[in-house]
Amino acid sequence: xxxxxxxxxxxxxxxxxxxxxxxxxxxxxxxxxxxxxxxxxxxxxxxxxxxxxxxxxxxxxxxxxxxxxxxxxxxxxxxxxxxxxxxxxxxxxxxxxxxxxxxxxxxxxxxxxxxxxxxxxxxxxxxxxxxxxxxxxxxxx
Amino acid sequence: xxxxxxxxxxxxxxxxxxxxxxxxxxxxxxxxxxxxxxxxxxxxxxxxxxxxxxxxxxxxxxxxxxxxxxxxxxxxxxxxxxxxxxxxxxxxxxxxxxxxxxxxxxxxxxxxxxxxxxxxxxxxxxxxxxxxxxxxxxxxxxxxxxxxxxxxxxxxxxxxxxxxxxx
Numbered sequence: 001x002x003x004x005x006x007x008x009x010x011x012x013x014x015x016x017x018x019x020x021x022x023x024x025x026x027x028x029x030x031x032x033x034x035x036x037x038x039x040x041x042x043x044x045x046x047x048x049x050x051x052x053x054x055x056x057x058x059x060x061x062x063x064x065x066x067x068x069x070x071x072x073x074x075x076x077x078x079x080x081x082x083x084x085x086x087x088x089x090x091x092x093x094x095x096x097x098x099x100x101x102x103x104x105x106x107x108x109x110x111x112x113x114x115x116x117x118x119x120x121x122x123x124x125x126x127x128x129x130x131x132x133x134x135x136x137x138x139x140x141x
Numbered sequence: 142x143x144x145x146x147x148x149x150x151x152x153x154x155x156x157x158x159x160x161x162x163x164x165x166x167x168x169x170x171x172x173x174x175x176x177x178x179x180x181x182x183x184x185x186x187x188x189x190x191x192x193x194x195x196x197x198x199x200x201x202x203x204x205x206x207x208x209x210x211x212x213x214x215x216x217x218x219x220x221x222x223x224x225x226x227x228x229x230x231x232x233x234x235x236x237x238x239x240x241x242x243x244x245x246x247x248x249x250x251x252x253x254x255x256x257x258x259x260x261x262x263x264x265x266x267x268x269x270x271x272x273x274x275x276x277x278x279x280x281x282x283x284x285x286x287x288x289x290x291x292x293x294x295x296x297x298x299x300x301x302x303x304x305x306x307x308x
Contacts, residue, residue, distance in 0.1 A: 018203035021192035045167040047246055054168035055249040056209025063205035064195075081196070082204035086253040 006030045009072035019064050022057065026068065032105040034068035036061060039098045051095035055129075058099060059087055062117045062131040065101035070113040070135045073105045079138035080113065087131045097121040099128065105135075113137045158228055159183075162220060162243060166213075172206065174213055181225045185214035185267040194262065202260025207285060211267055211297040212252050215281040218269035219247045219301055245304035247279065252299035260294050261287050279303055 010026050013019055013036070022044070027035035038061045046054025063082055070080040093099055103117035117131040159178055163169055173188040187193070187210045195203025223244065227233045233241055267285040274280075278300060285295045 015197060016203065017192050017194040017197060018206055019195075043167050043171040048165045048167070049245055054166070054209065054213070055252070056168060056172070056205075056212050059208040059212065059252070059254075060203060060205025063203070063208060067204075079196075079198075081201070081259065082254075082256050084253065084255050085204065085208060086251065087208070088251045089249050092248075 005074065005076050006072050008076075009034070009068055012071050013064065013068045016064065018060060022060060024061065024064060027100075029068060029072045032069055032073040032108070033103070034065050034072055035100065035102050036065045036068060037098050037100045040096050045095075047092075050092065052092040053095070053099065055087070055089055058089070058093065058119055058129050059085070061099060061101045062087055062103070062119060062129065063133075065103040066115040066117050066131065066133050066135060069103040069105040069115055069117075070108075070137060073108050073113065073137075075108055075137070077113070077137040078140055079136075081136045083112070083134040083136060085131060085133035087129055089129050090127055093119075093121045093128045094123070103131075108137060110139065111137055155225075155228065158224060158233075158241065159221065161241065162224060163217060165243070166246075168209075169213060169217075172209060172213070174210060176217060181222075183214075183218050183221055183268070185210060185217070185269075187265040187267070189263045189265075196259075199259060200262045202262070202265065204254075204256060207256065207260050207265075207295045208252065208254045208297070210265060211254060211283040211285050211295060212249060212299060214267040214285075215252070215269045215283050215297070215299050216247055216249065216301065218283075219271060219274065219279055219281060219303070220244065222271055222274065223303075247301040247303050250278075250300040250302055252297055254295060254297045256295050258292070258294045263287060265294070274303070276306070277303055
């Protein structure tokens with residue numbers, strides 16, 4: 001039996017040193033949709049006046065989650081890398097709260113994956129940031 | 142004619158202000174970013190560390206780290222441009238950098254990162270060009286490179302909301 005693509009994607013993400021450094025936890029991951037949570041950490045503060053997490057840390061979460069959505073796509077790519085990523089910061093994340101990213105690989109070609117992602121804090125009705133990106137899809141030769 | 146200030150005094154004043162701006166942001170220290178200053182020009186330097194890796198097989202820098210590095214360089218360069226102008230005009234104090242009330246940092250509205258080649262497991266550099274900076278909004282382009290200045294590994298364009306001038 002071939003390995004479960006969700007399990008492969010989970011292992012792939014959990015082996016990323018930077019994802020580990022930011023204590024990212026992979027949640028639901030299946031069928032081109034991935035969820036990853038990143039706890040609040042004072043070392044990641046970008047605005048010392050408010051204690052708000054740096055945009056860059058949110059970018060790292062969105063990028064990781066985007067890659068995870070590609071890796072769990074049913075066409076089973078064996079690797080991925082970001083081609084381009086645009087992030088819109090809609091509001092400051094509330095200090096002290098974890099950030100949850102949800103990414104969807106909404107279109108896949110042989111070599112390119114198109115991804116949308118959204119990031120939330122505890123207020124799930126008002127996203128903190130959204131992202132769109134293109135990723136490479138590496139295939140078994 | 143007034144005698145020019147000794148060069149060391151001028152340098153010390155400028156570096157102290159840059160230090161005050163950069164050292165207050167925990168995330169800059171966490172990623173291992175520092176800023177190299179030549180006159181008013183800043184170059185962001187990202188010191189390589191294993192925790193910055195995104196693909197352990199290649200190995201390559203994490204795309205999110207690259208995005209964060211370019212964005213951080215844009216934010217600091219924007220804030221520095223305002224501070225520099227005020228410092229040179231004598232608007233902000235020159236005696237004790239600890240006494241200077243630093244402005245709030247610009248807020249990122251959006252940033253688009255273009256990944257040109259994979260980031261190698263070594264130091265990276267970035268320089269920002271302020272394309273337009275108005276009273277309220279600014280548009281910045283940033284280029285990141287590693288060994289070879291002519292072979293950038295990533296570039297980014299971002300829009301930023303500037304802090305209000307009087308607080």
